[in-house]
Amino acid sequence: MMRTEEDLRAAFRDLARCAPEPDDVLRAVYRPGRRPRRRMWAGLIAGAAVAVTAAAVAVATVPGPAGRGGPVSGPVLRARLLAAIDGARGDILSSQTQLSGPGESGPGSGTGHSQTLTSPWYPRPGQRVRVHTLGYGSDGTLGKDFEYIFTMPAKPGASNTDPIDATVWGGEDLTVTGSFLAVFRATRTWGEWHRLTLNVELAADAAGIRQAISQGRLTVVGHGEVDGHQAIELGIPVPAGTGTTLRVTSARLWVDAVSYLPLRQSLLFSDGKRTVTDYTFLPPTAANLARLRPVIPAGYQRTTRLPGQRPSK
Amino acid sequence: MTFEEFAAERLPALLRFAAVLTGDRASAEDLAQEVLIRVHARWPTIGGLDRPEYYVRKMLLNEFLSWRRRSWRLVPAGRGTEVDRRQAPDPAASYAERDALVTELGKLPARQRAVLALRYYVGLSDTEIADTLGCTPGTVRGYASRALATLRVEMTPRPLPAPAFSEETR
Numbered sequence: 001m002m003r004t005e006e007d008l009r010a011a012f013r014d015l016a017r018c019a020p021e022p023d024d025v026l027r028a029v030y031r032p033g034r035r036p037r038r039r040m041w042a043g044l045i046a047g048a049a050v051a052v053t054a055a056a057v058a059v060a061t062v063p064g065p066a067g068r069g070g071p072v073s074g075p076v077l078r079a080r081l082l083a084a085i086d087g088a089r090g091d092i093l094s095s096q097t098q099l100s101g102p103g104e105s106g107p108g109s110g111t112g113h114s115q116t117l118t119s120p121w122y123p124r125p126g127q128r129v130r131v132h133t134l135g136y137g138s139d140g141t142l143g144k145d146f147e148y149i150f151t152m153p154a155k156p157g158a159s160n161t162d163p164i165d166a167t168v169w170g171g172e173d174l175t176v177t178g179s180f181l182a183v184f185r186a187t188r189t190w191g192e193w194h195r196l197t198l199n200v201e202l203a204a205d206a207a208g209i210r211q212a213i214s215q216g217r218l219t220v221v222g223h224g225e226v227d228g229h230q231a232i233e234l235g236i237p238v239p240a241g242t243g244t245t246l247r248v249t250s251a252r253l254w255v256d257a258v259s260y261l262p263l264r265q266s267l268l269f270s271d272g273k274r275t276v277t278d279y280t281f282l283p284p285t286a287a288n289l290a291r292l293r294p295v296i297p298a299g300y301q302r303t304t305r306l307p308g309q310r311p312s313k
Numbered sequence: 314m315t316f317e318e319f320a321a322e323r324l325p326a327l328l329r330f331a332a333v334l335t336g337d338r339a340s341a342e343d344l345a346q347e348v349l350i351r352v353h354a355r356w357p358t359i360g361g362l363d364r365p366e367y368y369v370r371k372m373l374l375n376e377f378l379s380w381r382r383r384s385w386r387l388v389p390a391g392r393g394t395e396v397d398r399r400q401a402p403d404p405a406a407s408y409a410e411r412d413a414l415v416t417e418l419g420k421l422p423a424r425q426r427a428v429l430a431l432r433y434y435v436g437l438s439d440t441e442i443a444d445t446l447g448c449t450p451g452t453v454r455g456y457a458s459r460a461l462a463t464l465r466v467e468m469t470p471r472p473l474p475a476p477a478f479s480e481e482t483r
Contacts, residue, residue, distance in 0.1 A: 016329035020342035
């Protein structure tokens with residue numbers, strides 16, 4: 001059946017009705033540092049994407065004893081990193097990301113921070129994956145509270161075309177079908193949807209990790225302390241970018257010198273800002289698994305409208 | 314005109330345009346934030362223009378066309394409409410058809426979508442669109458023709474209605 005131009009105009013009018021609120025947009029404009037919210041969201045993906053990238057990084061080859069004075073290097077370190085990841089494969093990864101840098105004067109002043117719980121940290125194909133993302137505003141209040149549940153596909157997704165992720169991690173996108181539960185604090189509503197198509201920035205499949213190892217992309221940069229833990233600092237070479245496209249110019253991963261699990265990741269961007277993500281591994285106990293589910297406060301109304309979905313007639 | 318006055322008077326219409334371009338609220342908000350931050354920083358210059366809203370609209374358009382389409386976010390890519398319909402059937406068949414049209418719009422190449430938005434939402438002529446996009450009217454017609462064919466939209470000879478965007482911004 002052919003459509004008319006009037007159908008098209010009506011569709012555009014529909015879309016226009018889902019315009020954002022001016023105050024929501026202006027908040028970013030007037031805020032110190034004036035950082036687009038999109039970069040806040042870049043932090044929000046930390047649990048999925050960063051957890052995964054950490055996994056890929058941590059197991060990559062550390063070439064020989066070239067590190068600066070490290071007690072463990074080369075094949076030994078590689079083996080220990082691999083063993084640590086395999087051992088923690090079923091754990092819940094808690095990651096917390098904070099943005100800092102020019103225009104961001106630290107916690108509480110900029111775009112807030114995000115926390116993500118991913119279970120299991122390193123899923124096998126066919127395994128059910130749960131990701132709980134919490135986004136906190138600059139005043140510390142909880143704004144985003146989402147849970148994603150999907151089955152890890154057997155095959156990797158399409159190649160990651162994002163200039164940042166692709167150049168640094170070589171990760172892959174996953175397009176999966178899953179469930180989405182969201183609590184919208186601003187509107188005091190919540191919703192749950194099933195069989196949604198989800199774009200998930202997970203790359204922690206065995207093949208990807210093996211590939212990262214074979215590529216030998218990591219070097220030992222040094223040793224130090226991260227939050228009281230003795231840590232090995234690993235550097236990842238990033239290609240020199242051109243133009244004004246936002247990109248990662250330096251990437252570091254710290255792994256615990258005892259457990260060999262990731263402790264912290266730092267990404268320096270071409271605009272001088274930095275994201276630092278701290279990792280904690282939690283055993284999959286009943287109490288910890290319960291943390292994967294957003295809490296729906298009493299009195300919240302259920303909604304059927306997804307974020308970004310235009311209002312129903 | 315101060316930036317605040319500009320925002321109070323013109324921003325709602327610009328945000329509607331952003332929503333038309335991107336197809337959803339969250340992306341529109343991101344797009345608008347990216348642009349508005351730059352507008353605010355350059356307001357002494359932009360605010361002195363004869364029609365700053367046209368300039369900002371063009372900035373939105375350019376940002377949209379150059380935007381990395383891949384989302385950084387872990388968000389549902391689908392609209393969930395199938396689920397919604399399954400849980401609460403939508404009795405309005407015409408709405409379902411329009412929903413399908415919106416979905417297909419979202420699959421168009423960015424430039425084709427932009428041309429349609431400028432022609433059918435803003436109400437610009439092909440010459441004006443060409444001027445905005447920095448191409449020839451023939452190129453605009455080519456984009457529009459391909460997009461309309463993809464969407465199975467039949468051209469009608471009647472004149473365009475009053476442009477929604479222009480009304481709102483004047």
